[in-house]
Amino acid sequence: MKTAVTIAGSDSSGGAGIQADIKTMIANGVYAMSAITALTAQNTTGVTGIMEVTPEFLGEELDNIFTDIYPDAVKIGMVSSSALIEKIADKLQEYQAENIVVDPVMVATSGAKLISDEAIGTLKKRLLPIASVLTPNIPEAEVLAEMEIHSADDMIEAAKKISDTYHCAVLCKGGHKLNDANDLLYRDGDYRWFNGKRIDNPNTHGTGCTLSSAIASNLAKGFDMDTSVERAKDYISGALAAMLDLGKGSGPMDHGFAITGEYKKEA
Ligand SMILES: Nc1ncnc2c1ncn2[C@@H]1O[C@H](COP(=O)(O)OP(=O)(O)OP(=O)(O)O)[C@@H](O)[C@H]1O
Numbered sequence: 001m002k003t004a005v006t007i008a009g010s011d012s013s014g015g016a017g018i019q020a021d022i023k024t025m026i027a028n029g030v031y032a033m034s035a036i037t038a039l040t041a042q043n044t045t046g047v048t049g050i051m052e053v054t055p056e057f058l059g060e061e062l063d064n065i066f067t068d069i070y071p072d073a074v075k076i077g078m079v080s081s082s083a084l085i086e087k088i089a090d091k092l093q094e095y096q097a098e099n100i101v102v103d104p105v106m107v108a109t110s111g112a113k114l115i116s117d118e119a120i121g122t123l124k125k126r127l128l129p130i131a132s133v134l135t136p137n138i139p140e141a142e143v144l145a146e147m148e149i150h151s152a153d154d155m156i157e158a159a160k161k162i163s164d165t166y167h168c169a170v171l172c173k174g175g176h177k178l179n180d181a182n183d184l185l186y187r188d189g190d191y192r193w194f195n196g197k198r199i200d201n202p203n204t205h206g207t208g209c210t211l212s213s214a215i216a217s218n219l220a221k222g223f224d225m226d227t228s229v230e231r232a233k234d235y236i237s238g239a240l241a242a243m244l245d246l247g248k249g250s251g252p253m254d255h256g257f258a259i260t261g262e263y264k265k266e267a
């Protein structure tokens, strides 16, 4: 069986973070492991607390994983401090990890800030250069490319800038400002749009975590980058179309659709 590890924060409400990642990996047929960077106390309405692990402890988690069950892919989500980012970069280099998907998590769906300002610089310097693919939404791409994005052409320019600077593939997700479900993959000086059908579902807690974990799962299984993104888009569409409605805010998605087979993919 192929294996993947998520390096991310725990979401007590189960819709995002480690919990979304593990649900996604199981549903996509890979064995899931986790190195937890922080506990968050959160639900569908917001985040009330964050408790980080120490960099030493995160290093110990990664040592235990890599020296025993070597992961075929790595997904990195919420990492709130520079010291934790440095530790992850050191360990991934030490163990020569492959298929690294970096979701540069900055703000939760509910609006809470999940990374410190100084850590953004470290993220750029240490994690982007080792990423196989980076999955920013538009606000994140604006920070990383240091420009505003108002159109599809701006998305291309920002993704090119990030990809050229850090030598990684960039999947820029259009949903936030452009109100569609079209994502742009910029890679090796070329780009391709992955168009999705916008699903009328306000319950989008954890969509970014889910997409990046689905890409990592498919890379772990040996699919190429384009196919992995295509399959991940299909997965997120299915999870959203299952129309789970839980909680008082922007609720989580139903990963069970892939297991029960109740979801019928729309043409
Ligand atoms: N309503 C929707 N219908 C279809 N696809 C969607 C919808 N909302 C988001 N997506 C898709 O889900 C994926 C994740 O995108 P999104 O922009 O929501 O990520 P994100 O902002 O990083 O998520 P998060 O809020 O969890 O941080 C993208 O492929 C996007 O196109």
Ligand SMILES: Cc1ncc(CO)c(N)n1
Residues within 6 Å of the ligand: 008, 009, 010, 011, 016, 017, 018, 040, 077, 078, 105, 107, 108, 109, 114, 205, 206, 207, 208, 209
């Ligand atoms: C732990 C965690 N990671 C990522 C997100 C982004 O949605 C979140 N809300 N919580």
